[in-house]
Amino acid sequence: MRYDSVIIGGGLSGLVCGLRLAKAGKRCVIISAGQSALHFSSGSFDLLGALPSGESVGSPAERVAQLIEQEPSHPYAKIGAEAFVETAEAAKQTLVDAGVRVSGDAAQNHYRLTPMGTLKATWLTLDGYVRSATEEGLEWKNVVVMNAEGFLDFYTQFIVDELRKKGTTCRVCSFSLAALDAIRNNPTEMRSANIARIFDGEECIAQLSEIISREAGDSDAVLLPAFLGINRYDVLDELKRRTGRECAVIATLPPSVPGIRTQIALRRAFERAGGVYMLGDTVAGYDEKDGRIERVYTVNHGDIGFSADEFVLATGSFFSRGLEATREAVIEPLFGVDVEQAASRGEWFERDLFAKQPFESFGVATDGEFRALRGGKPLQNLYVCGAGLSGYNPLTEGCGAGVSMLSAVRVSDNILKR
């Protein structure tokens, strides 16, 4: 099989990269092992929430130069402060063009409401999620927080207590629906994605609308767990239309229904642009000649290789198996390229899990073009984007999704320039 570009990894980064290449007329294939980090998305995409020094960031656009100064190994350093806003804008546009409705601006972070009820700085948020322009509190002064009886992956009181502290009047409403009993009787099935499948049905939407109309009282908005609409996008709009109320959702424990929907939307857009998405396949080997990857082989396709001019490694970090930790060292399992890491296992961790963990910044070493290094030298046509990159902390710096998307944009640009 012959392609212009082979992208290994079908998560946020691989999809953004693939979409841009396919739209530019490249023949692309994405080889995806399965689930990605989008399956436990918060509903938002972070760009830059704090500097390595710990100082919080209001405007990523204004502060990125400082970030690069403090942490020259950061992937944003390879994008550069000048091109940062433009690259972020291109990444956002890629989502919007794929039908993923997001809003937000690199010039100014806004705040998302966490399942713990706190407000956290972010860049883009999916439409329908509760968000706020400031950290001080919601724009709504009076809300009802609703949950389905027996759904344990969303705890209303966490949210209500925090919102009250920030001056919002809150009421809790627990509701039951006959249609939910069917899954509730099988106790392990009371999970967000299963509930969402039920709420995709017209009758359930009608019943939920009635409950909302009955319970909403004089509130400004009704807040629900993000368990609405897995195969359709309009459930929340339907609820708003039928009740004439503001309705918004808050992230639940995984799986993330809007995250899964985003993954599906991006994949469909990629396929519409002519890309081939191979789900459930894993790269198992490759041919290399003179520092160039010539083709890769997968488990499902055996000795039928995928040849291409460029290869993109978007396999993620540990969770997605883009990086693999053995007892001795962290390796990149597909190509055995260089991984930046601490010398011994004793130095991988901090005792407080919530602190900045050294292992979180381990990743594949790349040159200024995001090409993977092996033995310190770049492979000519193996690019790396996404969570597998080294030199940054996605959580403490609040930049995980940003690095994934912006590095994908830059890699696709670099490939198109060749």
Added chain:
Amino acid sequence: MQKEFDVIIIGGGATGAGVARDCALRGIRALLLERFDIATGATGRNHGLLHSGARYAVNDHESAEECIRENMILRRIASHCVEETGGLFISLPEDGLDFQAKFITACRAAGIAAEAIDPKQALRMEPSVNPALIGAVTVPDGSVDPFRLTAANVLDAKLHGAEVLTYQEVSELIMEQGRVVGVRALDRKSGEMREYRARITVNAGGIWGHNIAKKAGVTVNMLPAKGALLIFGHRVNNVVINRCRKPADADILVPGDTISLIGTTSSKVPFDEVDDMYVTADEVDLLLREGMKLAPSLEHTRILRAYAGVRPLVASDDDPSGRSVSRGIVVLDHATRDGVEGFITITGGKLMTYRLMGEWTTDLICKKLGVEAKCTTAERPLPGSRKEERERTEKKIHALPTLQRESSLHRHGDMAERVEATTAAKRSIVCECEEVSVGEVEYAINALEVNNLVDLRRRTRVGMGTCQGELCACRAAGLMAEMGRYCTSRAKQDLAAFINERWKGMAPVAWGDTLRESEFTKWLYGGVCGLTTKKEEE
């Protein structure tokens, strides 16, 4: 009015619980004080091995005899805590067979049924055993759940009138005219100091007993010995596997519930570290290296966590250098030993002999109080192990989904019927790995003295499966807050603390899937949920 007690027992490990139960059954009014939760010290940090005594047979005949006697007693009185797996002592080529003959003779002399079998037969009995073995001996080893055992003793003590208070840290012994007449304790929940009085105070504080004794001005020379263990993600073996040689590091592999355990290392640690034991990378490597010799498949088995306990080794009174240590039971009557009336220290021993330690201590208490009653703890089954009740319970909860029913019975024995399961909401699963329902969590919170998520884990196994508390921790924190155990901001602190407690055990073994799991946990709680350990600004 201050309640009156005959005895105050300090320490809620197996020993303290055993003393409390024995006292209660003999009509002595007992108060047990524990500074954290029950079974949090060495009791909860060992193999959970129901020793046959074979390990001690060659070097310590007396301990071996005690072990096998107690082993047989526990099978009767604590059947819901015990799994009768049987055990193997294997000889590897590097061990030779010389030890085996001596070993079998010594076992039999102690009353331990030890039978040499063909190595091929051993492999059929336990397919995970190292196929290179050149000899094998079967012994009546088994596994025992130390927490469940302690909890059952506490429960029975309470059923017979004892009072058990957790999160009460003894800060001072009240001395009057050279005798101990009570204690002052800090209530860790309210921050208040409380005073309790009794004619006798028993120091059952394990390694912490060293400092408790000091409060009475007496010296008990203890040596803290750290023992590290690894928990594997599934049940590698169904039969306990030991090495047939002189006891050494990492030579016992024990199956327990859904997992297997390898241990232990042994190293002296200073007293100021005993409250916070971390397992080092070197200890993990040693355990794994040695463990693989027992069962080679351990090399590729996921390790869930590493943990360490501190054994209270007691130096003989006549050897202040501490070189001659005993693993036997040590009952110290400080009246005769040090001239301090009303104070007893019970220490040394092992989990296996907790009941006997309780018996000896209570015998001494009875002598001092002039109570005639005889010990009955060896005959009376513990709550959870009462045969008729168990059969009745099984019938009562028959309608539950099989996995839930079995898990619940397994954890609570005949008390399982108290788990509410009449509605779908109560049957909803909180922890998928361990099949823990909302009803079971509520039962534990209401009836089993749960103050935080770690307490809840000990009682229900919430968060002990392969995911180490990924989703269940958050669900359980919600339920705890819902039931008014604490406010939501404490619930969130508790959640972060619980996740960090899990991390403490995971970090030393965080490679492969365990690191993947940890990264996910961090993304979920640190990222999506925005949870931190930073103090909230009010």
